[in-house]
Amino acid sequence: MAVSRLQIHARAPYEGGVSFGEVGAYERLDGTIHFAVDPAHAANRLIVDLDRAERDTDGRVHYTAGFCLLQPSDPARGNRRLLFDVVNRGRKTVMGIFNRAPRLAVATEQIDPGDGFLMRRGWTVAWCGWQWDVHRSAALMGIDAPQALDGGHPIQGQTIAQFQPNGRQRDQLLADRMHTPNPAAGLDDPEAVLTVRDWLDGPRTVIARDRWRFARDEDGRAVADDTSIRLEDGFEPGRIYELVYRTRVCPVVGTGLLAVRDTTAFLRRAADAAGNPCAGRVDHAFGYGVSQSGRFLRHFLYLGLNVDEAGHQVFDGLLPHVAGAHRGEFNHRFAQPSVQATRGFGQLPPFADDDRADLITGRTDGVLTRQRAAGGVPRIIYTNTSAEYWPGDCSRGDASLIHTDPAGRTDTDPPEGVRIYAFAGTQHVSGALPLTEVNALDGTHGAHPFNTVDFSPLVRAALDHLDRWVTAGVDPPPSVVPRLADGTAATVPQVLAAFRPIPGATVPDPEALPRSRAIDLGPDAERGVGRYPAIPGGSYPAYVSAVDSDGNEVAGIRLPDISVPVATYTGWNPRGSTIGGAGQIVMMLGSTLPFAATEEERRRTGDPRPSVAERYGDRDGYIARVRAAAEELAARRHILPDDIDLVVQNALDRHDAFTSAPRTQPAPV
Numbered sequence: 001m002a003v004s005r006l007q008i009h010a011r012a013p014y015e016g017g018v019s020f021g022e023v024g025a026y027e028r029l030d031g032t033i034h035f036a037v038d039p040a041h042a043a044n045r046l047i048v049d050l051d052r053a054e055r056d057t058d059g060r061v062h063y064t065a066g067f068c069l070l071q072p073s074d075p076a077r078g079n080r081r082l083l084f085d086v087v088n089r090g091r092k093t094v095m096g097i098f099n100r101a102p103r104l105a106v107a108t109e110q111i112d113p114g115d116g117f118l119m120r121r122g123w124t125v126a127w128c129g130w131q132w133d134v135h136r137s138a139a140l141m142g143i144d145a146p147q148a149l150d151g152g153h154p155i156q157g158q159t160i161a162q163f164q165p166n167g168r169q170r171d172q173l174l175a176d177r178m179h180t181p182n183p184a185a186g187l188d189d190p191e192a193v194l195t196v197r198d199w200l201d202g203p204r205t206v207i208a209r210d211r212w213r214f215a216r217d218e219d220g221r222a223v224a225d226d227t228s229i230r231l232e233d234g235f236e237p238g239r240i241y242e243l244v245y246r247t248r249v250c251p252v253v254g255t256g257l258l259a260v261r262d263t264t265a266f267l268r269r270a271a272d273a274a275g276n277p278c279a280g281r282v283d284h285a286f287g288y289g290v291s292q293s294g295r296f297l298r299h300f301l302y303l304g305l306n307v308d309e310a311g312h313q314v315f316d317g318l319l320p321h322v323a324g325a326h327r328g329e330f331n332h333r334f335a336q337p338s339v340q341a342t343r344g345f346g347q348l349p350p351f352a353d354d355d356r357a358d359l360i361t362g363r364t365d366g367v368l369t370r371q372r373a374a375g376g377v378p379r380i381i382y383t384n385t386s387a388e389y390w391p392g393d394c395s396r397g398d399a400s401l402i403h404t405d406p407a408g409r410t411d412t413d414p415p416e417g418v419r420i421y422a423f424a425g426t427q428h429v430s431g432a433l434p435l436t437e438v439n440a441l442d443g444t445h446g447a448h449p450f451n452t453v454d455f456s457p458l459v460r461a462a463l464d465h466l467d468r469w470v471t472a473g474v475d476p477p478p479s480v481v482p483r484l485a486d487g488t489a490a491t492v493p494q495v496l497a498a499f500r501p502i503p504g505a506t507v508p509d510p511e512a513l514p515r516s517r518a519i520d521l522g523p524d525a526e527r528g529v530g531r532y533p534a535i536p537g538g539s540y541p542a543y544v545s546a547v548d549s550d551g552n553e554v555a556g557i558r559l560p561d562i563s564v565p566v567a568t569y570t571g572w573n574p575r576g577s578t579i580g581g582a583g584q585i586v587m588m589l590g591s592t593l594p595f596a597a598t599e600e601e602r603r604r605t606g607d608p609r610p611s612v613a614e615r616y617g618d619r620d621g622y623i624a625r626v627r628a629a630a631e632e633l634a635a636r637r638h639i640l641p642d643d644i645d646l647v648v649q650n651a652l653d654r655h656d657a658f659t660s661a662p663r664t665q666p667a668p669v
Helices: 255-269 292-302 369-374 456-472 492-499 599-605 612-616 619-635 641-659
Strands: 003-013 026-037 061-072 081-085 124-128 157-163 169-173 193-197 205-207 215-218 221-224 228-235 240-247 284-290 317-321 379-385 418-423 517-520 535-539 567-570 591-594
Touching (some): 061 255, 081 255, 081 456, 124 255, 215 228, 255 284, 255 292, 284 456, 292 317, 317 456, 379 456, 418 456, 456 641, 599 612, 612 619, 612 641
Parallel strands (some): 081 124, 081 284, 379 418
Antiparallel strands (some): 003 026, 026 061, 061 124, 157 240, 169 228, 193 205, 517 535, 567 591
16 A cells, blocks of 8 residues: 555544533544555656655555544544644645534644534544645645656756735745745846736746846845745735746645645555554545646646555545635645745646537547546535636636537536536625625735635535435435526626626726636647746636626525625625725635615715615514525525524625624524
8 A cells, every 4th residue: 555654643532522512522633644656557647757756675656644633532422534634835625614624813732623523424534645846834734745856966947936026025926825945946047037017917028137036035135045036126015926947846736636645545445454544434435626736636646646546436426615626736746835926837638527529639538537437436526616617817717618619619528427506695704793895815906805705614514415425325405607598697897797787896808807728838838848927828718606796606506695685795806995996806715895874875876776675674574584585495495404603694694794784683494
């Protein structure tokens, strides 16, 4: 087996031994997992540069990763299901979405149990590190990836760094999300080129080499640093900078894919004698990934990795959340896995699961093509928000490509064993009150307050469907997405026109919004070696949900926030004036545009949308409408019956916040 050893550093009662309903207490295990893989094995051959890494006398490549596990203290009380959470930029994510634990600006070692949703159901939850450039800590999990070597030294070659500052700054780390950078091969690299443009598809202007250097800024002076770039007169907010340069490190990035595969296979099948803490406890394995990690799971399937070295299926079910149609920088030379804004390998076709000829390249392929040939195709539920459909500042707007034909003329149904759900009127991350126009995580300013819709009940229902689909053969509800056939899919300009009459609404410039495009990464792209910058080609057709007279989306699963609204909610938000980039959209965040509370207020502001009072009369009238909508959602199996009260309370919280109604009593049951 590819796992050579699991080293446990700490084993203790989880959260001091608190009991989770009938399942009881949990235990937490933290450690390091060791791998040894054969580059020549058929299951590993698609990992770029694995054959260039150092090997032991048996021909195997070694690496290690962080490991964590939560499982019921009493094995008899577990549900015999393993949920593997693909960490997102080193962070554990399942507690935030399924258990509704607080989303923190800074990751901590604690795993907050939230409302205990997963624990009360007896899930075993596992994590391992997979991303090479994450700074390892008690809070963040990463992998110690081996280096690809040439003559005993890491391979050197061309890489790229792209960034769009939210404020004026003198220097920039050569990494995404403050991870470990790809350091420059030399401080005086004469071939390095820095360019700037005003929007993603705008023309590039080369910045003279004598105006910048590989350095960091310290109190206004340049200090030589091969991991940073410093511009003498500073980087301007909202402009897009791109540096192409040579780097001197070459981690085998794709070992992260193998780590996820092999950790899951080990926990599912290895014996107690091999040091498996889950031995005899697990019958089925499920994988969950959000955003970057959801794209990771799409890439995992594209490479056919859901079969381990022994030929066994790894995951029975996968839930890639907010992944859209792209993959990522997970298996090519000099890849930085957190990157999504830079055009590169992760944005290449195929986009849909089934085989089809690409509109521009003519190549026939599908995300599941290799996996079908290898066997072990899991059940899959894709969940996306409005943000994955809208073209933001990271060349997205791609989600409709997973359910329309390559020419964008007709709808296509997902293959057997796949469901796709769009969440109407939502942003990339679940929203929350209070209204704010500033993102506490990165300081991004929106022109509108950010989207406050909490879609976590929809993801909880999706996991429940996936579980019962795999273990009991119960089909989930049909896919729910924007469709061309019934007019619920529309173009971006069509939808933006509906927002111009709304008071206080800022409408982005359709011409400044990026599109998914065909890209040329050079003659060696097939073997995972890119040429930068990628040369963009033709654009792919993309659609968003049509909207009603309020500006709320008509396609997808509509929570009561959308079907019984007190505001207009979107998956897009223009960049605020303080961060530059006029006419563009902030990354992944949506908008909340509250209705007027009264008819008088509506008339005073000239708002064409009926006020809250005109729609519902009083608070009790609103509650009655919301509860009926929530019960209908439960009847359609889009939320769990246990979450009806949660969904009603979420909607009522927004009603009260936007109308200044008293918030002394919860919604009546």
